[in-house]
Structures are given as C-alpha cells and as structure tokens.
Amino acid sequence: MTVHPGAWALAVLLGGSATALPAQSRFFARPMAQAIVSATSMDPTPYGGRLTEVRVVQPVLMGQAGLANGRLLGTLTLNLESLTIPDGELTLGAWGEGYVDRRHPHTTVHELLLEAPDLFGTRERGGRIGLVAGKGFVPFGTDDPMSRPFLRYPVNHHLSQILERAVLITQLERGPVLLEGALFNGDEPERASQWPLLRLPDGTARFGDSRALRLTVRPVSDLELQASIAAVKSPEHRLAAGGNVDKWSTSARWHDQPEWGERYLLAEWARTDELDGYFRFETILVEGALRRERWSASYRIESTDRPEEDRLQDPFRSLRPHHENSILGTGCWTLHTVRITHDLADPAGPLSVIPFAEVTMGSVRKTGGGIFDPTALYGRTSLNQVSIGVQMGWGMRHHRMGRYGTSHSRPEHSHVAH
Amino acid sequence: MPPMLRVAPLLLLLSACSTPVQAPIAPAIVAVVSGNNQTGPVNSALAASLTIRVVDDFGEPVVGRRVRWNPVLGGGTVSPGENVTDANGRASAVFTLGANPGANSARATVDNANPEIIFSATATGVVVNPTPQLVASIAIPATYGHHDTFVRDGIAFVCAWNAGVYIYDVGNGIRNGQPHDPRLIANYVTQANGVSGGAQVHNAWWFHNPTNGQKKYLFIGQEGPGTVGSASSGDIHIVDVSNLAAPVEVGYINVGGAGTHNFWMDEARQILYAAYYNGGVVAIDVSGTLSGNMSSRIVAQVKPGGTPGTYVWGVMLAGGRLYASDMISGLWVLDPVTLATLGGGNNVPTQYVSDLWVAGTTAYTGGWGTRAGTRGNSIRIWDVTTATPVQLGEMAIPDATTVSDVAVVPGGAALVATAEGGAGAGLYVYSLANPRAPVLRGSVAVTGGLHTGEVAVINGRTYVFVAKNPGSGNTPEFRVYDITGALTP
Numbered sequence: 001m002t003v004h005p006g007a008w009a010l011a012v013l014l015g016g017s018a019t020a021l022p023a024q025s026r027f028f029a030r031p032m033a034q035a036i037v038s039a040t041s042m043d044p045t046p047y048g049g050r051l052t053e054v055r056v057v058q059p060v061l062m063g064q065a066g067l068a069n070g071r072l073l074g075t076l077t078l079n080l081e082s083l084t085i086p087d088g089e090l091t092l093g094a095w096g097e098g099y100v101d102r103r104h105p106h107t108t109v110h111e112l113l114l115e116a117p118d119l120f121g122t123r124e125r126g127g128r129i130g131l132v133a134g135k136g137f138v139p140f141g142t143d144d145p146m147s148r149p150f151l152r153y154p155v156n157h158h159l160s161q162i163l164e165r166a167v168l169i170t171q172l173e174r175g176p177v178l179l180e181g182a183l184f185n186g187d188e189p190e191r192a193s194q195w196p197l198l199r200l201p202d203g204t205a206r207f208g209d210s211r212a213l214r215l216t217v218r219p220v221s222d223l224e225l226q227a228s229i230a231a232v233k234s235p236e237h238r239l240a241a242g243g244n245v246d247k248w249s250t251s252a253r254w255h256d257q258p259e260w261g262e263r264y265l266l267a268e269w270a271r272t273d274e275l276d277g278y279f280r281f282e283t284i285l286v287e288g289a290l291r292r293e294r295w296s297a298s299y300r301i302e303s304t305d306r307p308e309e310d311r312l313q314d315p316f317r318s319l320r321p322h323h324e325n326s327i328l329g330t331g332c333w334t335l336h337t338v339r340i341t342h343d344l345a346d347p348a349g350p351l352s353v354i355p356f357a358e359v360t361m362g363s364v365r366k367t368g369g370g371i372f373d374p375t376a377l378y379g380r381t382s383l384n385q386v387s388i389g390v391q392m393g394w395g396m397r398h399h400r401m402g403r404y405g406t407s408h409s410r411p412e413h414s415h416v417a418h
Numbered sequence: 419m420p421p422m423l424r425v426a427p428l429l430l431l432l433s434a435c436s437t438p439v440q441a442p443i444a445p446a447i448v449a450v451v452s453g454n455n456q457t458g459p460v461n462s463a464l465a466a467s468l469t470i471r472v473v474d475d476f477g478e479p480v481v482g483r484r485v486r487w488n489p490v491l492g493g494g495t496v497s498p499g500e501n502v503t504d505a506n507g508r509a510s511a512v513f514t515l516g517a518n519p520g521a522n523s524a525r526a527t528v529d530n531a532n533p534e535i536i537f538s539a540t541a542t543g544v545v546v547n548p549t550p551q552l553v554a555s556i557a558i559p560a561t562y563g564h565h566d567t568f569v570r571d572g573i574a575f576v577c578a579w580n581a582g583v584y585i586y587d588v589g590n591g592i593r594n595g596q597p598h599d600p601r602l603i604a605n606y607v608t609q610a611n612g613v614s615g616g617a618q619v620h621n622a623w624w625f626h627n628p629t630n631g632q633k634k635y636l637f638i639g640q641e642g643p644g645t646v647g648s649a650s651s652g653d654i655h656i657v658d659v660s661n662l663a664a665p666v667e668v669g670y671i672n673v674g675g676a677g678t679h680n681f682w683m684d685e686a687r688q689i690l691y692a693a694y695y696n697g698g699v700v701a702i703d704v705s706g707t708l709s710g711n712m713s714s715r716i717v718a719q720v721k722p723g724g725t726p727g728t729y730v731w732g733v734m735l736a737g738g739r740l741y742a743s744d745m746i747s748g749l750w751v752l753d754p755v756t757l758a759t760l761g762g763g764n765n766v767p768t769q770y771v772s773d774l775w776v777a778g779t780t781a782y783t784g785g786w787g788t789r790a791g792t793r794g795n796s797i798r799i800w801d802v803t804t805a806t807p808v809q810l811g812e813m814a815i816p817d818a819t820t821v822s823d824v825a826v827v828p829g830g831a832a833l834v835a836t837a838e839g840g841a842g843a844g845l846y847v848y849s850l851a852n853p854r855a856p857v858l859r860g861s862v863a864v865t866g867g868l869h870t871g872e873v874a875v876i877n878g879r880t881y882v883f884v885a886k887n888p889g890s891g892n893t894p895e896f897r898v899y900d901i902t903g904a905l906t907p
Contacts, residue, residue, distance in 0.1 A: 237562070275615050326645065371789075
C-alpha cells in the first residue's frame with residue numbers, strides 16, 4: 001500500500017489522520033502533535049522575587065516517514081515556541097542563545113532531516129552504513145531534554161547537546177557498535193526564525209567548520225554507552241568571530257519496558273572548553289524514571305557549571321553576539337528535580353493527556369574568581385521552581401531527538417519521555 | 419536719440435585736442451533692483467544678492483560704471499568690494515552679515531551717480547542644532563567589531579579586534595581625508611602572542627616623542643579573555659608606524675597574569691601608563707628604541723584595590739597626578755612616578771566603575787554593568803581639588819546599562835559620554851558651562867550602543883569618533899559625529 005507523499009505531508013501539518021503503517025511497508029508515516037500547558041513559579045528570579053507564569057511550551061508538530069522499507073527516512077519537527085514563549089520559559093539555571101534563567105524558544109523548523117540508515121542494504125550481513133543530512137542535532141552527547149522525562153530543561157543543555165545545526169552525518173554500525181561522524185555549522189541560532197549559516201559574507205564556508213564524533217556501544221539490548229567529542233567554531237558569534245569550543249561527553253543509558261511499565265536511567269558527564277581551555281565548564285547529571293501503568297515518577301540531580309555573563313536591561317537576557325571574551329565568573333548549579341505524572345489516556349493508544357507536577361530545588365554557588373555574586377543576583381543561593389500542567393499529545397511518542405539514521409531506526413516508544 | 423549721436427560732440431572735441439584728457443563721466447542715476455531689507459542668521463550670507471541698476475538721464479543702462487561696495491552697520495562684509503555694471507547697467511554683491519544679531523547695512527557707491535544706495539538687513543541669532551550630526555559611517559568586519567579609537571594629527575587609529583587596527587586619514591591630508599570622508603591608509607593585525615582568541619586589538623596610543631620629535635611607535639592594547647574582577651589576559655603590542663602605510667610590529671610588553679586595557683602617556687617623561695585590570699596600573703619606560711620583549715621596561719606597578727579587589731579600567735594623567743578608575747574599588751589618585759596611592763579608592767561601593775576623565779579640578783567617571791542590582795548607567799562627578807576625590811553628584815542615562823566612555827572636549831566646553839545596553843544607548847553631549855553641574859545639550863540614540871567615543875578638533879570643528887557595537891542584524895561601524903552644534907551656548 002502506498003500513500004501519496006503530499007497527502008502525508010498535509011496530514012502531518014494538520015495534525016490529522018495520516019495513515020500509520022508498520023516499518024516493513026514500502027511507505028510509512030508517523031505524525032505527532034504535542035503541547036504542554038504549564039503554570040510555573042520560580043523563586044527567586046534575578047533581581048526579583050517569585051515570578052509565576054502560565055505558558056504553552058513545547059508546541060510541536062512532528063512527523064516521521066519512511067520509504068523503501070525504511071531505507072529512506074524523513075524527520076520533520078516544527079516547534080512553535082516562537083509564538084508561545086518568545087521571551088523564553090522560566091527555567092532555573094537555564095542559559096544559551098542569549099537567554100539566562102529562561103530557556104530560549106527553539107527554532108521553528110527544529111528538525112528537518114533525510115536519513116538513509118542502511119545506505120547499501122548490508123544490515124543482514126551484520127553491519128551497515130548510514131547517512132543523514134539536514135537540520136537538527138549533532139551526534140554529540142545525550143538526547144535532547146524534550147525527549148526525556150522532565151518538563152524542565154537541565155542547566156547542562158548547551159554542554160550536553162549541540163542543536164539546530166545544518167548537519168551531515170555518516171554512520172558506521174557493526175554489531176553493537178555505532179560510530180558517527182558529523183560536519184556542521186558552528187553558529188547557534190540568534191532567533192527562532194533563523195536558519196543555520198552555510199556561508200559567511202566573504203564566501204567562506206560556515207557549514208563544515210565544526211566537527212563531531214560519537215561512539216555508541218550497546219553491550220546488552222537495553223543498555224547504551226556513549227562517548228563523544230566535538231570541535232565547534234564560534235558557536236556564539238554567527239559570523240565566526242567568536243571563541244571556539246571543544247566538547248566532551250560520555251553517558252550510560254538504560255531503558256526497558258517490562259510488562260508492568262517502563263524503566264529509564266541516564267548518567268552523563270560532559271565538559272566544554274572555551275577559548276583553548278581558558279574557560280572550562282563541566283556537568284554531571286543522573287536522572288531516572290519509573291512508569292507503572294499510567295503513573296510515572298522521575299528524579300534528576302545535576303551539578304553543572306554555568307558561565308555567568310552580564311545581563312542586559314532585561315535581566316533574563318545577555319548580550320549576543322559578545323563584544324569581548326570576558327565573563328563575570330562561573331556558577332555551579334546543583335539542582336534536584338522530581339516529577340509525578342498520570343496518563344489519563346490509554347498509554348497504548350495514540351492520545352495522551354498527562355497531568356503532571358514537577359518540583360526543582362537546589363542551590364547556586366560561585367566557583368573560581370570574578371564578580372559574579374549569586375546572593376547579589378538572586379538575593380539568596382537556594383532556589384526553587386514548581387510547575388503543574390497538562391501535557392497533551394497525539395500520535396507517535398517522541399523519537400529520541402539527536403538520534404537519527406541508523407540510531408533512529410531502532411524505535412523506542414517511551415512513555416516516560418514526553 | 420541713439421547713444422552714439424548723443425556722445426558725438428564730445429568725441430569731436432577730444433579728437434581736436436593735441437593732449438589727451440580724461441573723459442568726464444556722464445551723470446547717472448542709481449536705483450535698487452533687489453536685496454534690500456533682508457533677514458538672515460548672523461555670520462551668514464544673505465539669500466539674495468544686493469543689486470543696483472545704473473541708467474543715464476534717458477533711462478538707458480550705463481555699462482561699465484564702477485561700483486564700490488562697503489559695509490556700514492553690523493560689522494559684516496560685502497563681496498566683491500568693487501565691480502562694474504554689466505550690459506544691463508546692473509551690478510551685484512553678496513552681503514555677509516556680522517557676528518551679532520541686529521541691524522546691518524551696506525552701501526553701494528557709483529562713480530558720478532546719485533543717489534548713494536544703502537541696503538538694510540537684519541541679523542538674527544543662529545538656530546543651533548545641539549544634536550550630534552553623523553557625518554561618516556564605515557562598516558567594520560564583524561570580528562567583535564570596533565572597540566576604541568585614537569585620533570591625533572588628523573589620523574584615526576580604529577581598533578577593530580581580530581581585524582586589527584585600521585589607520586584612517588580624517589583630516590591629516592596624506593590621503594585627502596576629512597572627518598566626513600575618512601580615507602584608509604593601512605590595516606594591520608598584531609600578533610596573538612599565544613593569547614586565546616587572537617589579536618583582539620582593543621585600544622591604541624600614538625606616541626609623539628617630544629625629546630626626539632619622533633612619531634614612530636603605536637602602542638596597541640590586546641584585550642584577551644578574562645573573568646571580570648579576577649583575571650585578564652593580553653599584551654601591549656609595539657608597532658612601528660614611521661610609515662603609516664606600512665606598520666610593522668616590533669615588540670611587546672607582557673605583565674604576567676594580567677591583561678591590558680586603556681592607556682595614557684606622560685610623553686615628556688616617555689612613560690606609558692596602562693590600566694591592567696587585575697594587574698592594576700603599570701608604568702612603562704618607552705624611551706629610546708623599542709624592540710622585542712620590553713617587559714623589563716616596567717618601572718612601577720600598583721594594585722590600588724589590593725589583591726583581590728583590583729580591576730582597573732582606565733588611567734589618566736592630569737594636573738601632575740595620575741588618576742585610575744578601578745571597576746571594583748572606584749576612583750584613585752596615584753603618584754605618577756612611584757604609582758603610590760595618594761588618595762581616593764573604595765568610594766563607589768554600589769556600582770562598577772568604567773572610564774574616567776579629569777578636567778581641571780573636576781573628574782567624571784562612568785558606570786558599568788550591574789552591581790548588586792544597580793545599573794552602571796550613570797556619570798559621577800568628582801571634586802579632585804585635593805588628592806581625595808569627593809563625589810559631587812551623579813547623572814543617570816535612562817534606559818542604558820553602561821556608560822562605556824567619558825571625555826571632555828578640548829577647551830572644556832562639554833562632556834561627551836557613550837552608553838550601551840537598552841534603548842538609551844547612544845551618544846550624549848553635556849554642557850560644562852558649570853563643570854560640576856553638566857547639562858545635557860544633545861544626544862543621539864544608536865541601536866546596539868556605542869562602545870567608546872574619542873574627541874578631536876579638526877579644522878575648527880569638534881568631532882567624536884565612536885565605535886558602534888555589533889548586534890544581531892546590526893553592523894559594527896566606525897562612525898564620526900560632528901558635535902560642534904552642541905558646544906554653542
């Protein structure tokens with residue numbers, strides 16, 4: 001059976017009823033839509049006390065499609081946060097793309113990828129070569145937090161993932177070992193509507209100025225070990241005039257789905273060196289989740305270094321691009337997050353209505369020198385954030401954002417993830 | 419009657435005489451054609467020329483009759499001072515009014531003609547536009563843009579981070595440049611010296627050595643990575659600019675564990691003072707030939723706020739004292755020879771201090787960033803009559819976060835400040851009719867803000883050479899503003 005690609009695309013865009021077919025079919029499509037309505041209260045905020053906001057976050061239209069029995073895959077993720085949270089989402093410790101203490105809105109075209117997970121059809125012979133091209137995550141570090149159990153992004157988002165880049169990935173899989181190499185553009189986006197810069201005004205290629213390598217090993221079926229490195233050219237200065245960044249990451253991830261529910265555990269360490277190591281930021285994060293039928297509980301602890309920069313008039317924003325290579329100091333954020341959810345719909349069905357409550361508590365302290373003073377900024381060093389809301393979704397569950405092609409074709413239908 | 423017939427008897431008489439005689443000039447009549455009773459600004463030419471017409475008794479135009487033009491009242495000028503009537507019997511002149519508002523007049527006198535003509539005019543006060551006028555704008559490569567400018571002898575050294583230093587003729591003449599038409603002489607990128615981030619050309623000082631008349635060395639500050647308040651990096655690079663078109667780096671100065679920021683010089687003593695952030699203030703002997711590693715030329719160093727507690731932004735020599743603005747500990751007064759602290763310090767606990775300027779017994783400092791919730795969007799005014807600065811007042815620049823540069827114009831008529839961060843970012847000019855109570859005269863908002871402003875007087879006009887910040891969709895630029903209008907009382 002075949003479905004006209006145009007009909008599939010229309011169905012995905014409308015969040016409608018595209019025909020979902022098994023991967024073994026010549027063509028399949030898996031649409032998905034999601035939005036989270038959340039009331040979040042953070043205390044304290046920079047130079048202020050408690051602040052409470054109600055927002056629609058992570059409004060996403062997503063689709064995956066396959067042709068030729070899964071030999072050619074496509075992934076499209078449209079993120080509408082530029083409409084719902086143009087000023088970002090209150091998030092303890094968050095930083096990146098000029099936002100501080102708020103997570104930045106993601107680019108509207110968040111993922112747009114063509115994937116050939118088995119380019120030469122050699123899977124049956126024990127190995128395969130994959131190729132992925134488009135816009136999305138670089139094969140570095142761990143999965144994007146959007147496809148993990150929590151609403152709240154961890155502080156280490158920009159240490160542990162490289163997102164929203166034009167990327168070309170080659171993959172070599174042999175048994176339980178997967179090696180991925182990627183070329184991409186170094187610049188992170190400055191605004192939600194911006195595309196990756198492929199070429200500088202003087203004609204120099206921006207695409208390909210940055211590289212990543214990730215090794216994934218699955219010694220047993222539910223355990224995944226990962227180590228990766230990346231060299232990113234001037235991520236915070238679009239025109240490539242900023243400092244370069246070297247990144248390392250390693251992690252262990254367990255995920256299985258026994259009959260009674262689901263288990264998930266992730267432990268990761270990552271490090272980012274800026275300007276040849278003049279600045280060094282590290283993170284350790286452990287998170288886990290248990291689901292039993294419709295209930296799930298999750299816990300995360302992280303200890304993450306954050307570069308502290310001067311704020312603009314809006315205390316939730318910092319200057320992009322930088323004018324110089326200085327920071328105010330480094331904050332070490334230690335945060336504990338607990339989340340409880342209950343799926344009101346059938347977990348096996350396409351619809352999900354999941355009320356949740358999520359609490360983050362922790363502290364920030366200054367490490368090293370500099371004028372950064374958390375007490376002066378927040379009034380105290382202990383911080384907390386509470387969110388309640390409903391996550392609503394339709395269609396397939398999140399794919400593992402950051403895992404494409406050869407990785408991607410190992411579908412996981414996680415329910416503890418969003 | 420045709421004119422020739424009218425003069426025929428006279429010609430006949432002349433031809434009969436053996437001795438040539440001056441022909442008598444026939445009487446004529448003068449009348450005003452246009453230009454009377456005009457009004458215009460002082461020191462300006464009237465819009466319409468003064469025009470008269472000379473005719474004879476028969477109303478015919480008198481050609482070639484000499485007319486003399488003179489100012490009578492108001493002290494203006496009339497040009498030309500003398501001319502002759504044309505084929506229509508007309509003659510014209512331009513009347514430029516005097517310097518003071520009020521009545522002006524000019525006279526036209528025609529040989530053997532009546533009457534004497536008096537043109538009246540009224541001079542009004544000039545309508546001064548105090549808003550800084552943008553006269554030049556040059557895009558700078560987006561390598562973090564343009565940070566600081568040094569202007570001397572009509573040459574502007576534009577410090578453009580990893581794009582190096584751009585040398586422009588802005589009135590010197592060697593490239594026929596003007597402030598409104600800067601002409602590039604050279605571009606030069608200094609060495610990285612192993613400092614992360616590259617050349618990072620931040621500021622400069624062109625040393626005019628009075629002891630030997632040389633204008634050989636350009637000192638360039640490299641602003642490497644740093645952690646504000648505790649760490650910094652970057653060297654002073656010494657560039658031979660004997661030939662401005664072909665600069666050559668010849669040496670450098672390194673202070674271990676610290677990086678340089680703004681400069682000042684005691685050129686007579688051949689001492690370069692450098693703010694060195696956490697390294698404090700450093701005095702360097704730059705006499706003689708400079709080559710290679712000149713770090714041994716450091717003759718004095720002080721960390722006025724202690725260790726930690728020192729992060730010096732700028733220095734300035736004035737009135738026999740050296741002043742230093744420490745972001746953390748405030749305004750200091752130092753001995754220019756020993757760098758011993760004479761007074762001041764720990765006097766701005768609520769704000770990070772940025773740049774400074776001293777004029778006579780008054781000093782001005784800017785603010786930076788946010789300290790314990792207090793923005794750096796203000797200028798503090800200090801009495802520096804003694805070696806202990808006393809704060810006299812503070813002026814806020816609304817909707818900004820940082821006052822990134824302050825400078826007093828030559829002659830002391832105005833204070834210029836640049837501001838960053840927020841809608842209030844831009845260029846501000848304050849009257850210093852009372853130096854201790856500046857009054858805003860003019861300002862211009864600049865999206866993205868201005869990082870620095872260097873004042874120079876060229877061809878009698880006062881300009882500010884500014885560094886316009888980069889930003890998303892915002893090109894960094896080297897800009898020139900004419901602020902002469904803002905200096906007129």
